[in-house]
Amino acid sequence: MVVLLKNTSSHQDLIVTPPTEGISLHGSVKIPGDKSISHRALMLGSIAQGKTTIQGLLLGEDPHSTAACFRMMGATISELNDTEVSIEGIGLGNLREPKGVLNAGNSGTTLRLMLGLLASHGDRFFTVTGDDSLRSRPMSRVVKPLAQMGATIWGREDNAFAPLAIRGRQLQGIHYHSPIASAQVKSCLLLAGLSAQGKTTITEPALSRDHSERMLKAFGAELSVDRETNSVTVVGRSGSLQGQNIIVPGDISSAAFWLVAAAIVPGSELLIENVGVNPTRTGILEVLAMMGADIVQENERLVTGEPVADLRVRYGKLKGCAIAGDIIPRLIDEIPILAVAAMFAEGTTTIKDAAELRVKESDRLAVTASELNRMGAKITELPDGLEITGGVTLTGCETDSYTDHRIAMSLAIAALAAKGTTTIHRAEAAAVSYPNFVSTLEKIIQ
Incomplete structure (x- = not known):
């Protein structure tokens, strides 16, 4: 062979x-390590208070893109390895306005989930892009529900494609009935809902992967799940997230x-x-x-x-x-x-x-x-x-x-x-x- x-x-x-x-x-x-869990651990560790450690992190290109973006916004993330990565989080709502363009590379998870956080950071301006492939992938599936929450996002072809520009605002919780079962859509809106006024609920036509729900609960978010209706609800502005020890x-x-x-x-x-x-x-x-x-x-x-x-x-x-x-x-x-x-x-x-x-x-x-x-x-x-x-x-x-x-x-x-x-x-x-x-x-x- x-x-x-x-x-x-x-x-x-x-x-x-x-x-x-x-x-x-x-x-x-x-x-x-699981790519979906690796992304979420890096993101939640960055916006939590205190130290987060991650063992077994995926060392692929996509998690490197996530880490690079959050470093630009103030999180202290050690060099990525699969033994132990440490993060000193900056706290929910404290992402800094970056001096440059955030680049998600080839990672749709990085871009879509991150949009929920950026849109909810008031009085800050962000620009995000990706490689040729990512710039051709539809972002309207998260941009539209974020707009219903009050987000201000501009992009190509009626805000459907990256590069995207975001002016952070105070968002309002909504009940969103997603036309597709998508963990990326659900996770984006849950992250936006962390800092929104009131409750944010996402109902899906079928059950999508639930890594965000599990991890948000572990970090201390006030979150509930209704399996009968494929719905998940997060209560906004209900407290801070606390750093955790994650094994991927x-x-x-x-x-x-x-x-x-x-x-x-x-x-x-x-x-x-x-x-x-x-x-x-x-x-x-x-x-x-x-x-x-x-x-x-x-x-x-x-x-x-x-x-x-x-x-x-x-x-x-x-x-x-x-x-x-x-x-x-x-x-x-x-x-x-x-x-x-x-x-x-x-x-x-x-x-x-x-x-x-x-x-x-x-x-x-x-x-x-x-x-x-x-x-x-x-x-x-x-x-x-x-x-x-x-x-x-x-x-x-x-x-x-x-x-x-x-x-x-x-x-x-x-x-x-x-x-x-x-x-x-x-x-x-x-x-x-x-x-x-x-x-x-x-x-x-x-």
Whole structure:
């Protein structure tokens, strides 16, 4: 097996050449810290009073963007590492007006969540931007409800795209019925609601990931959750947040690549350690179980309020299934790698209600279909999903990540089961969420 990173101008190609006699995957895998939790720990630590420590922080590019932004606004954040990061917070409502432009890089979570805090900081002016990809992603989904709370935000195309300029104001709590289940929308409004007058309630059509609710409660926010109506309420101006000691579990979105890899490569068995199994994130486990994957949760425990387990996965025959409805928000980031699993399943897999994927780092529905079809897949792109015919034989070829980290890694896993060499252009994108993806891949191949 040959796995090679090759520099080409300003990018890197990942070249995967399986041996003719086949491979199997064995060993234990330690995955990076959860990206969603890492962002939130950095943000809440920055606006809390006192010291916050974070263990297991993801060292990808996105958390570095979050830390850089909050350093510019007065928080003291130590050099990022996965052992222990310390933050001296400046207190709720005390973010300073930065001298320069805040740059969220490629991180939609950084930009959208941060907008809630910036909009609620009265008499201060902020400008925020991101890379080419982020500047093409819609921000109106948070700008519009913030405007209902009284926020003043200007941006391109009727305030829909970054760069954005924000004049902080005193906001008023609202009850917002979100048309989509989005943890980013919900979290943005909860952060804005911390300093708003009165209560801020967000009701979603389906349950999205709840890391913000868990962490806000831990830091001392007055917050309540109604699971029957998928609603969460925060009481504004109800007190300060207090620094905490946070342990970040492994990211189930990163674990998903190894879950699928072991499930589709004959003879494989992997133990993936310290995976966050928050029930708002375990749609990937439920769907793989529906497909017949052999996955067992071991050593289940709670770590700073988040459920964690080790996941043991063995190769087995898969079958196609239908993926749609309320489960989609709980596996939205894992759909590209689920498409890879579906190619090796018996029968047809359909994915619907996933139009949200068209406005991620790439149009993930279009890119997943086009790049896997290059390898011999039979995938039909639907308006809101994919239809995947299983039982195909893949052939290595040249593919492109479109600078999307999840596409890059999904193509790498597909390449393990292809005949011949696969080249993935712009594979450095994987570093956004999984800096040591390639070295981990090399370690488990036998």
